[in-house]
Amino acid sequence: MVLDSNSPPLPKREDEWRLFTFLSRPFAVLGRGAINRVDNLGAATIFLILALLKIASPKQLSKIVQQIYYIGARSMMIVMLVGLFTGMVISLQFYYALNKVGAQGALGTLVALTLVRELGPVLAAIMIAARAGSAISSEIGIQRISEQIDALCTMRIDPIGYLISPRIAAAVISFPLLTALFDLIGIIGGYISGVLLLGANAGTYFYRVQTSLNMKDVSDGFIKSIVFAFIVSTVCCFQGYFVHMRTDSHGAKAVGLATTSAVVISCVLILVSDYIVTSLLM
Template sequence: MNQETSISRNPVAALGRMVIFPVQKMGSVAIFFFKSLILIFSYPFQFSKIIQQIYFIGMKSLLVICLTGAFTGMVLGLQGYYTLSQFGSEGLLGAAVALTLIRELGPVLTAIMVIGRAGSAMAAEIGIMRISEQIDALETMDINPIRFLVSPRLAAAVISFPLLTAIFDTVGIFGGYLTGSGLLGINPGIYFSRVESSVIMQDVMGGFYKSLVFAIVVSTICCFQGYYTHLQSEGFGAKGVSLSTTSAVVISSVMVLVADYVLTTFLL
């Protein structure tokens, strides 16, 4: 920290710094996001790069999403059964599992899993490109680095996240079925009819909107952290990349949960 703004020397300046700095950062993240959003649509379109990124963010996360989806559904089935059986309403298990997954856990857990798998990779890859002057090299070739590196990732995330969320939800519902019906003996027909009767389009759309917002939050924050690795105040070079990757994962995870709460209040 600067000498002039250390808390003991000048508390007012430190306070100001504590307020101004995050606001400034939020502003630059917003500008960064809008730039990369606009550049997605700039001619010529970067189809092949977007598809590559969809493969990386979406396709390669499939296994992880299926696994976490299955086990989340299974544990929900287990926990739900024991809670519901206290009220003698085991039949509602299908509804409980499906609504929890579609409205809440599906989008959030998908986002968190993708942060761990693809978000950290984005931050690290772009960060290394920054410290090894590859981003400068792009600039000298008059290639817009945001368009070249960030826009395809943003577009791919916006396409992949809802699809991954949908897969997570579906696998999760079957996971709940596996424990509820296969293990604990609920009638399969009742499980699925409850799912069908309780879930309405609004729930599905709510989950869809959430996953869209999470896609934007995750890809923007992770790319932003990588892109500005060289401005990390505490470390440079390899240390800087490690710091950016860490903060990319931490900040985007927290922001996903914050955004989830805000969105839920609006959607309910």
């Protein structure tokens, strides 16, 4: 039997139809959610492509430099702080474990590889998402609800080119640099914890750091950080730019929710993409 829009609902008895509707509701909700996410993914991809196309347009350089300051330079302190303590704690944990098997000499190798290949790009990206990503999302969101973006349109200024492209370009430049800073400070943190506080040999630590790291480790870390830059900047800009399309709230509350969503989605996508990129690079 072929069912079309004119076909009577099946099964025909009303109570059975209600039961059927009740049981199918979770699948409907799941389906709607999935369609919504695919829809958003497509919209965000188009949004990113449009922004990338406008990066090279005239008068962008000063805006990109300004955004590098906001996203990059102003995130340096938090990245350095987190990098320092991350390096210290992993050094502490590794020293404890290596001490059990008498291999304290490998401390520098483990700290350096863990930081450069994995923790540096991931934690730096999460910290930037929390600090700069939230600011991007809320700033653009407020510009949207206060009609500043509409004002740009009426002035014939392309809002994507004016607001989004410089931020994405700045993120792509800032993320690898901040990751490098995180790695460097993390290794110094590992030295403070492992060598100065726990008594590992300083020469061995730096020798292992130097010999165990090769260019591929560093470049893999940078590739990850660039992927994370695209993810964080696109997600945060997208959430702010389309804050008026939210169905769950309006106005200031919508900006708050968009900012929260931006940070949460960025962090989740950083971890998901980290696995995918790592497996591709291995």
